[in-house]
Amino acid sequence: xxxxxxxxxxxxxxxxxxxxxxxxxxxxxxxxxxxxxxxxxxxxxxxxxxxxxxxxxxxxxxxxxxxxxxxxxxxxxxxxxxxxxxxxxxxxxxxxxxxxxxxxxxxxxxxxxxxxxxxxxxxxxxxxxxxxxxxxxxxxxxxxxxxxxxxxxxxxxxxxxxxxxxxxxxxxxxxxxxxxxxxxxxxxxxxxxxxxxxxxxxxxxxxxxxxxxxxxxxxxxxxxxxxxxxxxxxxxxxxxxxxxxxxxxxxxxxxxxxxxxxxxxxxxxxxxxxxxxxxxxxxxxxxxxxxxxxxxxxxxxxxxxxxxxx
Numbered sequence: 001x002x003x004x005x006x007x008x009x010x011x012x013x014x015x016x017x018x019x020x021x022x023x024x025x026x027x028x029x030x031x032x033x034x035x036x037x038x039x040x041x042x043x044x045x046x047x048x049x050x051x052x053x054x055x056x057x058x059x060x061x062x063x064x065x066x067x068x069x070x071x072x073x074x075x076x077x078x079x080x081x082x083x084x085x086x087x088x089x090x091x092x093x094x095x096x097x098x099x100x101x102x103x104x105x106x107x108x109x110x111x112x113x114x115x116x117x118x119x120x121x122x123x124x125x126x127x128x129x130x131x132x133x134x135x136x137x138x139x140x141x142x143x144x145x146x147x148x149x150x151x152x153x154x155x156x157x158x159x160x161x162x163x164x165x166x167x168x169x170x171x172x173x174x175x176x177x178x179x180x181x182x183x184x185x186x187x188x189x190x191x192x193x194x195x196x197x198x199x200x201x202x203x204x205x206x207x208x209x210x211x212x213x214x215x216x217x218x219x220x221x222x223x224x225x226x227x228x229x230x231x232x233x234x235x236x237x238x239x240x241x242x243x244x245x246x247x248x249x250x251x252x253x254x255x256x257x258x259x260x261x262x263x264x265x266x267x268x269x270x271x272x273x274x275x276x277x278x279x280x281x282x283x284x285x286x287x288x289x290x291x292x293x294x295x296x297x298x299x300x301x302x303x304x305x306x307x308x309x310x
Contacts, residue, residue: 055198056170056178056185059134060144063174065109066240066267068207069100073108077115082153082165086112089165093173096195097203110149110172112165130154132168138268141238142214142298145267146174159191166195175199209298214239215246215265215291216302222287224309229257229278231307233289237265239298246293248273252309253282262291285309 072090074083090101101110132151137144149172157164166184177187184193216238222231229252237243243265250258257280265271291303 053178054180055196056175056183056202058174058202059176060137060139060174062142062206063134063137063144063146064206064240065146065149065173067211068098069102070110071104071108072101072110072112073103073105074112075114078112078153079114081156082112082114085157085162085165086151086153086169089162089169092161092166093169093195096200098207099173099203108148109146110151110169113150113152115152115154130164130168132171134172134174140214140240140268141216141218141236143238143240144174145240146172149173159189161191163189163191163193170195170199173203175202209240210296211240212296212298213237213241213243213265213267213293214298214302215243215262215293217289217291217305218270218302220289220305220307222307222309227280229280229287229309230276231278231287232272232274233305234270234272235262235265235291236270237267238302239267242266243293243295246291246295249290249292250278251288251290252280252286253284255282257282 072086074086078086094100130151130153132149134146134149136148137146139145151165151168151172153165153168155164163184167189170185175185178185180186180196181188181190182193182196183199184195185199186193214237216236217233218236219234220231221233222229224230231250233248235248243262245264246262248260248262249256250260258275258278260273260275262271262273286309287307289305289307297303
């Protein structure tokens with residue numbers, strides 16, 4: 001190597017060390033599925049009620065859609081009667097809760113499907129009237145957010161109200177069966193069943209939380225060698241809406257030593273930032289990280305973290 005080339009190489013190494021080196025990556029936290037079915041018959045068998053409580057529980061805790069305005073699609077395969085049942089069921093749930101539903105064929109969150117051929121039930125003299133449940137879920141850290149749900153209607157409802165459609169839409173909203181014969185979520189259909197107050201209260205409580213991002217620092221490590229700092233930090237969007245952009249500020253020795261643009265962060269995504277050889281003339285004995293954004297968040301209490309430098 002020529003002497004001039006060697007000098008250039010050394011200068012590049014020094015500049016790299018002084019400027020620091022950053023590395024980002026993104027990972028989703030969880031995907032999952034669940035479903036329930038509604039069976040027509042005179043009575044439930046003990047096997048059907050095994051493990052069920054008297055009140056309906058969710059498949060996962062804090063399971064909900066991103067927003068209280070939920071988009072749906074009714075398949076063209078549904079006849080007029082089933083379409084009317086689905087629309088009426090959405091209207092009933094909307095009247096009883098803080099949820100609103102509207103049809104959107106381009107970007108639905110709940111798909112209403114119809115068929116005259118139902119799956120065979122395990123029990124004799126039973127047949128499946130409908131099925132439903134979340135089909136795509138992501139865990140954000142605070143919520144299990146339903147990205148997509150499906151409802152399949154097989155039986156034409158014989159009740160004055162669309163009990164089968166109500167039952168299956170509630171499954172798509174994340175609620176499991178219960179052992180209360182008077183509940184709409186009892187596993188066997190009955191025209192006298194209603195949406196009980198506990199389900200209404202659970203829905204209203206869950207959806208009273210606004211659909212906002214929630215950027216949180218959930219893990220950070222740092223050490224110092226002389227005037228050079230290495231750190232690794234994890235930031236997660238634990239909220240209910242994508243964050244369009246934010247900035248991570250790093251402070252030490254009484255002032256800001258660097259900042260990093262985080263860019264868009266989808267719900268449930270974790271971003272890891274690794275920085276090595278960050279030069280700081282006034283490096284103190286600690287680091288403070290602060291995530292700043294112009295957006296409203298569910299809470300900003302988790303946007304900062306303080307670390308002692310090792």
